Amino acid sequence: MSIATHPRAFATVTGEAATFVTLDGRTEPVHATGQEDIRHAIVRRATHEARRAGAPVELVTSGDRGEHHLLVGTDGALGAITPTHPPVPVAADPEQLAEPARRMEVREQAPQPEPVDAPTGPAAESPTRPTFLAPIPDTASHLSGWRGALARLGLSVGPSAAERRRSEWVSAVSTHWAGCRTLAVANGKGGVGKTMTTAMLAAVFARQGGGNVLAWDNNDTRGTLGWRTEQGLYDTTLRDLLPAAAELLTPTAGVSDMTRFVHHQGSDRYDVLRSNPELLATDQRIATAEFDLLMQVAARYYRLVIFDSGNDESAERWLRMVDSSYQLVIPTLAAPESAESAALLLDALRDRDERSAALAENAIVIVTQSEPSGGAAARRVADGFQGHVRAVGVIPFDPALKSGPLRFDRLRRRTQDAWLRAAASAAQEL
Template identity: 30%
Template sequence: MLVRSSGEGGETWFTVSAEGTIAVAAHPDEASKEVPTTTGERPRATSAESRATSHAVPAVPVEVDTNTPETRRKPSAADFGSHRAERAPGPAEEGWRGVVNEMSGHAFRLPPSCAELQRRAWRAAAQRGLSGHKTIVFVNLKGGATKTTATFLVGATLGRVRGGNVLAWDNNENQGTLEQLSMAASHDNTATDLLANIDRFAIPSNSPELTNYMRPQGENRFHALVSQNEASNQEVIDGSAFVQLHGMLRQFYHLILVDTGNAATASTWQAAVEIADEIVLVALNKRDSTKKLAATVDILIAQGLESKLARGVLILTEPAAPARKGSNRDKASDERRGYIAEHFGHYVRDVVNVPYDEALSEGDEIVYENLAPATQRAYLAATAAIVDGL
């Protein structure tokens, strides 16, 4: 097809082939000789054709070399060897399905339920490998917010599911309560006693003496380091002492869980949140507990610790037994839980709800086997989420 364009510089003729190729022609006769058109075919219009002016030369299509060799990396033997086909889940081990499989001598191999598959996924997440030592700090400036309980039960879950060297450390600036929840030891030494003898652990051969300060927690497979056992209005271990102790303890423990106190101005609290790899929020589903937690978050954000919060979770525990379904207390609790999740969801990766458990109501030594299955599942979910953040 022959196209004419007129402008201040005179007339210019273009030819457009059926394939959309454009060429400049000096004269209509020359143009018609260059690109003959086939009868019955309509050449495709181009944007250059519709916008042709005397001030612009239409663009000529660029041919692409389709024979250019690919530049992608070829798979190596390591790639081939690392490939694993997705395995079908093993037979059920829990619930009535697990009972049937067990009683049949595994002649039956009923598949696991969705709930069991979820628990297996949580266990796998909690067992994930980590790049070096990690410290997790549990915070809420409100006393009685279940910080110590959460520290103990995440430690117990890690010990039972993951194993390894796990330490729960009561870093209350005055007197903490981890000692009340933990199994007793053959000694009554605390963090202050360890601090007084810290120089001995500069010599590697003295490392077995650490057992004289730690409290093994039996089947929970973690150690507890408790705070001083006398109440005081003064900081017994300050920030610099905490850093000194932490530097020594990280040589012996892969994971350290730190239970903090209730004063953001305390140097030991400041040192703990600064040294943490991840910050975990803890609260009861009560207005006073979550209101204080919101203030705690504001303080952490003001100190530039938002990224540590973003890796963490909120463990939200019900303060009382469930109310009658549809009652005013039940509706108020559900509404508050939703508002809490919405607010703190802007700062943490996940919110894990823990049901009320009579076995935890007295504040005495925690016996893991006495916990309700729902509580054990909730702490498994919380632990998996915490490890995901690391």
């Protein structure tokens, strides 16, 4: 076994619930999905933390099965590790983080007793009082077709396999995390569906999770997210938000103060932070410090931010978007040029640094069928990315995506389910 010199994350397990403490000291709950064991969910969360750090993480778990130390790699590989005592990160509650390390120190300093036989008999038994509360049923499953008709008649019938899968997708995208999460939609080529993907993912997360989702047009050159989404009460853009950022971060600022700078989408429930497509790129450059200030504002008011990136991969705001994102989504059309641009972006990120490489390995590629007869071409492109990224999704042709306002309700049911599945795949690593 190796001697641990890695950054630490902590997890405390209580029954089927867990609390996770990130490398920077944030405390958040961990939830298992479906029939997943809570410990698998903890390892999945630690893997994501390792990917964000670009290096293996020491995971210290404590709870009903004792205390354990695991080395979690960026690829999810687990290894045994000999605990040491590096500085513990500072959190809002330092005692909470210090406790696992304190217990470990006490155990190492105290003499280790010889094992003894556990007591037996009635005195050793610890009867558990039965609960009078029934578990809350899974209300995410909605029966349809003949199953729904029978259920409305009072006849008990279980969901189909497709309905169970859809229920799992809904559960994934309706999750609320402790702290803001960020997702970048990127492809260096224009006209490949970045704006469409941003709007549809934002709609899925907001409709299923109850809002608090921001679609951010992070584009220096002719960002069109505002053209295909509803305008709010004010004709404002990111340039208007920037000088007001400091005031919005004061303790007295309220949620309604943000309304002046974003454009709410009525039925789809998310907000849009527009760029100004009428200005030249030279007039709306965003430096790294300005991006970070705007990100502080976004994290103050939203639980999820989805970036609609521009095409200039050398821009400061583009690079900072990548460095600030938990998940990378790469849209492409079922065309060779679009797919090649997506592949080149993945190659460039793998060569940039460890964290960007982890984003590339964990990326999701979404292939949109732009023509009614393009199903075979879309599948060929999707097959080409299999094994090179974490997941690949195909969006079937839908005339509501071709032009005009982007509204989730306008889509065919098959298209809605495809976007729901894509969003659920992205949510797995958030």
